[in-house]
Amino acid sequence: MHAQVRRPVLMISIDALNPHYVLKAGDRAGEIPFLRSLLTNGVYAESVLNVVPTITNPNHVTLITGTWPERHGIFNNMLQDPIANTQGLQMEYGNAIRVRTLWQAAKAAGLTTASVDWPVSLGAYGIDYNIPSITLPQAPEAHYLLEAVSRPDGFLEHVEKEIGTYSPTEDEDNFTTHAAQTIIREQRPYFFTVHLSGLDEAQHRSGPDTPDAYQALARIDGLVHQLVDDERKVYPDADIVIVSDHGFFPVSHVLNLNSEFVRHGLITISQTPSEHIASWKAFTWTGGGSAVILLHDSSDTATRDKVANILADLQKNPANGIARVLSKKEAASFGGTPQAEFLIDCRPGFYIGRGLTTPLITSAKQKGTHGFLPTHPELQSAFFMLGPGVIRGKNLGVVDMRQIAPTVAKELNANLPEAEEPPLSIRN
Structure with a gap:
């Protein structure tokens, strides 16, 4: 019996990517060349059966725990106390997650971890270098709050010396990508999670399958390609995992x-x-x-x-x-x-x-x-994975979102015992 080979993992979430944008791109295939290449260079899901509600925070926590919300404890994007009137306050606190995450599993295995803008990562355990997702004021001083909650202390200020100070008027995905590129080069995380939100914002603004949405995805395709190129310069044997949380109506x-x-x-x-x-x-x-x-x-x-x-x-x-x-x-x-x-x-x-x-x-x-039940195909999410030895061109069919985290844990040779479903079959 052969020992499990450990591989670095770059896991990128494209918020609100329904698989039809890639699988059924048609005449728009040339606008998203990198994402389209995943269909022949790795494995992919026809769709991912996600969790209720089909919104950002519960699904992103399922992606890094392999459990349903009833177990991981993040039930909504918003905090909820009718009397305290918290409907506008985001549930962003990673230390509220009740089960082990991939960050903790990787850290326990002795691996360096990092994250940029991953939902529900604020204060999350097991992340060595963390620029968390947090609701920020639309003011020039917003960078002070983001710097204050990033870890380790002073880390974001160091990154900003390389890429410029965070500004709420800047394209957030550009900032996230530039920060992630710096972290890949300098910190060399073995497990790295990155979240890009521009497609979600475009579909809220203009609706799904609109020119605004197509343009947002084309921009993201280029950013993802940049991140993968930089990751492969540091770790030529890295696994690349592309996921999403939900679709749209x-x-x-x-x-x-x-x-x-x-x-x-x-x-x-x-x-x-x-x-x-x-x-x-x-x-x-x-x-x-x-x-x-x-x-x-x-x-x-x-x-x-x-x-x-x-x-x-x-x-x-x-x-x-x-x-x-x-x-x-x-x-x-x-x-x-x-x-x-x-x-x-x-x-x-x-x-x-x-x-x-x-x-x-x-x-x-x-x-x-979004937020509708995941029984609607339009609300389901996406999964793509490529890396040395990963089967090329394999359609995995409809997969359970809870299978993704144990798949990543297996690649990291890390222990995620609370995952509720088995890993996906991605190798012969």
Whole structure:
């Protein structure tokens, strides 16, 4: 029996890359030459069955743990406490992840690790060189906050001497790529995670399969190629893993379920000193195209029944945008938050908003979004991998996102015991 060969891994996430952009590029294939080359030079998934909700943070944590949200503990992009009104605060804290990550596994194996802009990496354990993803003010002073949370102390300032000071007006993917190139050359991480967000931003702004989205992906194709070239100069035998978190639907309408709960007395609003929730019996925790309904008291059967009736009445009218209402048991089968009393999936064209005193249906301010159940092929994500000995041109079919982290761990010869699915078959 041969010992497992250890290989360096550069893992790049292209946020919001549905596989059809690459697999079915058609006349646009020439705009993304590097990504298209992955179809013949390595293995790829027809699609990746991702996790609920199909949004950035829960899926990125699944990508580096191999577990569902119910186990890793990151259930949404946003923190949620109706009374404290935290709907606008991001869940960015890597030290809140409840299971071992690939960073920790690599570090325990004695390997150097690094990360740039990976979602839910702020304060994450096991990262030697970390420029985390964090919500920053749109102000010239934003770089001070990013410098303060990057590790080790003074590290980002050192990188900025090479590439220039971070500015919120600069293209974020360019900054991420230049920072990553510096880290590859100088720190030589054996396991490196990098996140590029421009495609996601373009699809929120203009919708999927639009000129804006195609242009964003073409730019990203060039950036990824640069990173791979630099990685191969340092580690010629490196594995390159390209992943994503979700796809997209075009949208035009917002369903404000909490405003319906207010009208039915399930949420009480106070206007002093400004509009906020004073008390609640049921609450909609939105994930974009889907949402979970929370009960303040899980044993309150009267409220549960009232919510069930409200949802059933709304679902009868297609103009309200509800495609499915899943029970607690059905919701649990998707591995999301155990607090979910109901799980709502929207019809294409709708997503669930946060309005408390708005009309039930309002016009969307964005042209595209995600968060719908992963049973929609349009919402599924992508996986590509190439490296010495990786099978060339193999279509892996539809894979479970939880298989990706153990696949990477195997390449690193690192231990990820909590992963819930086996590694993918990428070698003969």
